[in-house]
Amino acid sequence: MSAPESNTASSSGSGPEQEPGLDPGTAEELEQERAREATGPVGDAAVDTAGRLAKALHQTMSSPWTVSVGAVLLAIAAGSIMIAFTNDGVQEASAYFFARPLDTFVALGQAIGGAYSALFRGSVVNLQATDFVTAIRPLTETLSYATPLIAAGLGVALAFRAGLFNIGGQGQMLVAAAAAGWVGFGVSGVPFPLHLLMALVAGIAAGALWAGLAGLLKARTGAHEVIVTIMLNYVAFYLIAYLLATPGLLQAPGSSNPKTPPTPESAQLPPLLGDRFNLTWGFVLALLAVVGVWWLLNRSSAGFSFRAVGENPRAARVAGIDTGRATVSSMLVAGGLVGLAGASQVLGGVTTGFSSDIDAGIGFDAITVALLGGSSPWGVLAAGILFGAFKAGGTTMQAAEGVPSDIVLVVQSLIVLFIAAPPLIRAIFRLPDPNRRRAPKKKPKATRNRKEAAA
C-alpha cells in the first residue's frame, strides 16, 4: 500500500503530464516555474498560456468527476476480467495461446465487447433497432427499473441524514405493496384517478407506519434501529406470507398459490409515454419525491432538525431540538418514501398479481443507491438511474450473451467502493490530489541535494 501512496505524494501538484518518477529535468522545470511564480508575471505569453493550460489540466485531473470516471473504468475493467476468465471461447483460444496468441485476443474482445455492448443495448439505446420506438425503448426500461430504486434510495438516504441506518427497506416495501395491492383489488367501483390515489396513499402510509414503528422504538426505548428494522423485515415477510396464503385476504380467489389477484386498471399507474413503453407515471412521482426531499432537507425546519440530529444528536438536543420527535418523523418520511417504491411496484411494475418476493431486493439495493448518491436527493436520482440502467442492461446481457447478470452486482459495488476511496483511484491513475497542491515544494530541493551529493 505504501508504493501507490508515495506515487501520489510525488506526482501530486506537479501536473498530470509529469512522470511520477520526477527526473532531474522536470525538477529543474519546476524550479523555474516556482521562480516565475515568485517574480510575478514576467514570463512571455507562450509560457503563460502553457502554465494556464497546465493549471486547467491539473484542475480537471484532480476534480471529483475525473475520480468518478476512473472508478467506473476500474470497475468495468474488473468486470471484464471476470468475463474473460469464465468465457468458453477465451478458454479454448488460450489453450493454444503460444501457437496463435491473436486468437486469444480476438476471443477476449468478442467476449468482453459483446457483454458490454449488450449492457449498453439493454440500458441506453438499441442501435440495432430499425424504428425509433425500439431504439429508445431500453432507455425507458432503465427509467422504469430506476423508479423504485430512486424512491427507496431516498428513504434510506433521508434516514442516513438523520443519523439512522434504515436496513428495513424490504419490510417497508412489503407492507406498502400489500396495502396498496389490497386497496387496488379489494376496493371496487371507484373511478380511475381516485382509486389509484387511494392505493398510493395506502402504500405510502403503510410503509411510513412500518418504519415509524422502528423510529418510535428507537426514540422511546433506545433500541438500536439496525436490530429493529432487521427484525421488522422478518415480521413483515411472514405477515405477508400469511396474508398471501390465506383465502379472503390477499390470495387470489380460487387459487391455492400464494399470489394476489392482478391490480385492476383503475388503480394502475398510467403509462407515461403511451402503451408501447413500460414506463409509468411512477417515474414522475419518484422525480417529485426527489424535489420534495430536497426541499424538506434543505429548505424546511423539520429537515434542518433531521440533519442536526444526524450530525450531532447531543448538540441538537442542547439547541432545543426534540431528538425523539426528529427520529420518529424522519423514519416516518423515510418509510413513506420506501412505501412509494413498494406501491409503484404493485401499481406500475408488476400489475399481474404479486407474491412475497415483490420487493425484489430493492430494499437492500436502496442502501447502495443512497450511499453512491452521497445521501443527497439529486445524488440518489443519478445513482438510481445508473443502477436502473445496470438492471435493465444486465437482463439483456444475460439473455443475449449468456453472461450472468450477477456480474452487474460486482460492477455496481466496485463503483461505489472506488468512488468512496478517491485516494486509491488517484494512486492507480496517478491523478493529482486537489488538497495537496503545494505539498511537493520540497521535492526539487531534495533532488538538487541528491545531485550535489552525487557531484
Added chain:
Amino acid sequence: MSADHMTTQLDAPLSETTRTVTVVSWKTAGVLLSVTVLYALLLVAVPHSGDTRFLLSQRSDFFQIPVIVVPAVAFAWVCGAILLAVTAAVVVLTARGTRTPLWLVSLFVLAGLTGFLAWAGAGSPRDLSIVGLLGGAVLWSVPFVYGALGGVIGERAGVVNIAIEAQLLGAAFTAAVVSSITGSALAGLVAAVVAGALVSLVLGLFAITYHVNQVIVGVVLNVLVVGLTSFLYSQVLVPAAETLNSTTRFSAIPIPILSDIPVLGPVLFRQPALIYLMFIAVPAVWYALNRTKWGLRLRAVGEHPKAADTVGIDVVRTRYNAVLVAGAVAGLGGAFYTTVQLSQFGENMTGGAGYIALAAVIFGKWDPIRAAFAGLLFGFASNLQNVLSVVGSPVPSQFMLMIPYVVTLLAVAGLVGRSRPPAASGEPYIKG
C-alpha cells in the same frame, strides 16, 4: 440490564453531601405485561384440546426418561399463571424502586416458552422432541455465533463489521470449492478462514487505510460478494458440479460418556467438530479481549484511538490485526453452510444471516458471551420452524415463525434498551 436502572447523581454545590437518586424504569414491567397479555390472547383466541407429548430422552441414553404427556390446555394456563405472577412481582418490585432480578426474567422466559410449546403441540400424535428443538438450535446458531464473534472483535477495535454477510458467504463458497477438490472437510474449513480474512483485508484496506465510511464498505462488500459468488457459481460451479461442488462434510463426533447424558448429551456432545470449536471459541474470544495485552490494546484502539496512539500503540496495525482475526472467525461460521449443513454451495445461501449476526452483536452489547447467547436465540428461532412443522401445529405457521423476531423486538425494546457501542466504532483514525 443496566439501562433499567439509571443512577442519576445530582451535585449539590452548597452542601457537602452528594445525593443519589435511583430511577427504576417501568419498561421491563411493561414488556412482561404485554407478553403476558399476548400469551393469554393466543390461548383464548385459538383454543386447543388434547395432550402434548414432550420427548426428552433418546434410546442410547444412560437412563430413559419416559415421554412426558401433559394435558395441553391446563398446562398452558398454569404457565400463564406463572407469567402473571412474575409480572405482578416485577410490578411490585418496580413500585418499591428495586431492580428486577435476572432470575425472575429467566423464569418468565422459561414458563412462557414451555407453555407456548405445550399449547402448540396440543393434540398432536407426534412427540415434541426437546432434544431436536435444542440440538437444532445449537446447530443453527453456528453461523450467527461465529458471525457475531467476528462482529464483536471488529467493533471493539473500532471497525464496524457490516461485512459479516460477505465473510460468511465468501467463506461458504471457498469451503465448498476447496472441500470438493481435496475431499477433506478440514481443508475446506481452513480455506473458509482464509476467505473470511481476505474479505476482511478488503474491508481494512478501504476502511482503515483509505478512511472510507465503514458502513459503506461493509454494505458494498456484501453486495460484491453476493455478485461474485453467484457469478462464479453459475459460470464455474454449475458446469462442474461433481468435481467442484460436492463437498465432504464434518460428521457428528459423539464425545464418549458425555454424549449419553439425557437431553444435554445429544444437544451439546453429539455434534460436528465445528460446534465443539464454537464452544471453545466463545470463551476464548472473551478471554482474549478482556484478559490479554492484545485485547486491551484492541479495546483501547476502539474506545480512544488517539490516546492509544499517544501511548505508543500502532492504531492502524492493531485495527488490521483485529479485522483480520474477525474475518477469520466469521469465516468459520461460513464454513458451516457447506461443510456441516449441506454438501453443496447454493446461490446466496447465507440469506441475510450476516445481518442477523450483526443484530446479535448489538443485542449482546458488544460482549462476546452475550452476543453468542443472542446468536443462540436466533438459532433457536430458525430451528423452531422445523420442530413445529413436525408437530403440525394448527396455528398458521407464518405466525409461529414470526414470534421469535417479535420477541427479539420486545426484548431489545424492553430489556436491553439503549446499547452503547465502542466509542470510536465506525470512525477512521487519521493520525495527527
